[in-house]
Amino acid sequence: MAGSITLAITLITIGLIAIMPYKNAIWAQVVFMGIWSFVYQATIGSVAWPIITEVSKSTLRGQTQALATVTTGLVGAVSGVLLPFAVNPDQGNMKGKVAFIYGTILTLSCVGIWRWYPETKGRSFAEIDRLFEMGVDPRKFKETVLVDETSVGEKAGLTKGASNGSG
DSSP states (O other), rough: OHHHHHHHHHHHHHHHTSSSSTTTTTHHHHHHHHHHHHHHHHHHHHHHHHHHHHHHOGGHHHHHHHHHEEEEEEHHHHHHHHOOOOOOOOTOOGGGGHHHHHHHHHHHHHHHHHOOHHHHHHOOHHHHHHHHHHTTTTTTTTTTTOOOHHHHHHHHTTTTTOOOSSO
């Protein structure tokens, strides 16, 4: 989340610098592009694929990975076709202002990450699956206490193979 927020702020800053009337503002854009690249590689660039596979429900892991791969390919293809037109002086001539588009998309993504990405720190795959099966809101994964069913039975005197006196 911190990486995504930093990236969004960096992109918006690049866009703001692009509308400044100063001749040497391009150098500030270059510096922020370097910062963006470093932060991207240090944060979401290196953890996106592991997050996709580890946070989904185990029975949906393959489908989640496939959907993410297809989405990445489609977004990359569309962006790869449209970006040259957006920055070309004979076409869109947006120059650095194109960062506003990507910054806005990333800002909206930050809202999505905050809302739908569950905190899984310290959780096993089985616990993550159980939380999804219970319908726990992703924002409440961290605070939800899971009670181990076998320990509950032991506390009540109902261990595996023990009789409860009714049979």
